[in-house]
Amino acid sequence: MKKVAVIQDMSSFGKCSLTAAMPVLSVMGVQAVPLPTAILTAQTGYSSFYCEDLTSKMDHFVDEWSKLGATFDGIHTGFVTGKEQIDNIFRFLNIFHSSKTTLLVDPVMGDLGEVYKMFTGELLDRMKELVKSADIITPNITECCLLTGLSYEKLQSYQDDSDYIQALEDAGHQLQQETGANVIITGLNPPSTDANKRYVGNMYVDAHRSFSSIREYNGESYSGTGDLFASVIMGGTMRGQGLVESMKLAETFLAASIEATSKEQIPREAGVNFEKFLRMLL
Template identity: 85%
Template sequence: MKKVAVIQDMSSFGKCSLTAAMPVLSVMGVQAVPLPTAILTAQTGYSSFYCEDLTSKMDSFIDEWSKLGATFDGIHTGFVTGKEQIDNIFRFLDVFHSNKTTLLVDPVMGDHGEVYKMFTGELLDRMKALVKCADIITPNVTECCLLTGLSYERLLSYQNDTDYIHALKEAGQQLQQTTGANVIITGLNPPAGDRDKRYVGNMFVDSERSFHSIRNYNGESYSGTGDLFASIMMGGMMRGQDLMESMKLAETFLAAAIEATSKEQVPREAGVHFEKFLSMLL
């Protein structure tokens, strides 16, 4: 069985980060080996939460896993609390990353045009360095803008989907050329000619091609969907799937989970009820 080190936080409530990645990877036939960057009583979208930052403990995982002679087929990084944790990830890569290891970086920094509370200029600089080590990067639109300098406000100003898609495609190609990684931009929300309709989608960019898919959007947004998406991409790579095939699988899975969650009127911060759809990933 292939093993993937998953470096991100563990939030008890919110169905994100490790509590999203581990069941997805497991059902896809991959052993998920967690390295928690923080322990939270609930993800940061809740009105109140306690966070135990584990920055000072990350080196202990590196040391102990080294003693075990551990090796990994994949490394998947997600939410970090700041620049120091990315420095620790670089130390982890020095020990466990080889040319046989697939590295997926989900550059968690913000969403919907807003940066998260832990965001700083130093974190952005280190994240730009980290994505250059990756085989695949899964930024959302906001994070793509942060990594490339594309104006999020400019994107919102476009009146038609052609201009919106073209601008993101250029940004994705820029990011791909800068890093050499495959890039998947999640959470596209292009303008619709019909004001009664909204759309959502994703864009894939590699060195030779680009592809985007758009579907109807019900306006609902939930915690953890980006983590689920990235985890499906990693699981797909571990079992040798084509990246675009994995992207379509992730979209179908999330569409079903979001629709069911919306019907149950679940609060956004609680995350999607994805568990009953895990069989789709077998």
């Protein structure tokens, strides 16, 4: 069985990070080996939560797993609390990242044009270094803008969907060329000429081509969907699927989960009810 080290926080409520990655990877036939970066009573979108930062504990995992002679087929990084944790991840990579290990970096820093509370210029600088080590990068629109310098405000001002897509293609190719990684930009929301319709999608960019997948959007947004998406990409990669195929599978899985969650009127911060759709990933 393939093994993936998942370096993310563990939030008890919110269905994100480790509580999203572990069931997805497991149902896709992959052993998820967690390295928690922090323990939270609930993800940070809740009105109140307690966070225990585990930066000082991360080296214990590196040391003990080294003693076991552990190896990994994949490494999946997500939410980190700051620059110091990325420094710890580099130490982890120095020991466990080989030419046979797929590294997926989800550069969690912000969403919807806003940066998260832990964001600093130092974090961005170190994240730019981390993505250069990656084989796959899964930034959302905001994170793509942060990594490439693309103006989020200008992107959102486009009235024509072709201008919007072209600007993101250019940014995706820039990121791909700077890192050598395959890039999947999530959460596209191209402008629509129909006031009654909105669209959402994702874009795949490699050294040779780009591919956009756009579908109608119901206007709902939930915690953890990016984590679920990235986890499906990693799971698909571990079982030999192409990235575009895995991207389409992730879209179908999330579309069904979001639709069901919307019908149940679940609060945004609670995340999507994805559990009954895990069978789609088998």
